[in-house]
Amino acid sequence: MGDLGRELALALASDTLWTALLVGAPVLILSMLVGLAISVLQVVTQIQESSLSFVPKIAAALLALVAFGPWMLSVVVQFAARLIGNIPLYF
Secondary structure, three states: OOOOOHHHHHHHHHHHHHHHHHHHHHHHHHHHOOOOOHHHHHHHHHOHHHHHHHHHHHHHHHHHHHHHHHHHHHHHHHHHHHHHHOOHHHH
């Protein structure tokens, strides 16, 4: 069995984390912006209904998945293809 070098292991870990961050960012950012807007609305109107903050964030996350889903899938497929294609280099 081959020895996975320290530099290669760190490069794989870094690439994996960056890919995960890139794929998750659209959903997280859109949900955060909607949550911020709802929080400002709740402060202004003094309505403290918990479902008022929960439902729009879920809707925003679903909308982000529909809008960015093909791009997210493309990024993950490219990462997987690159990872699988480089398997001979790991041994």
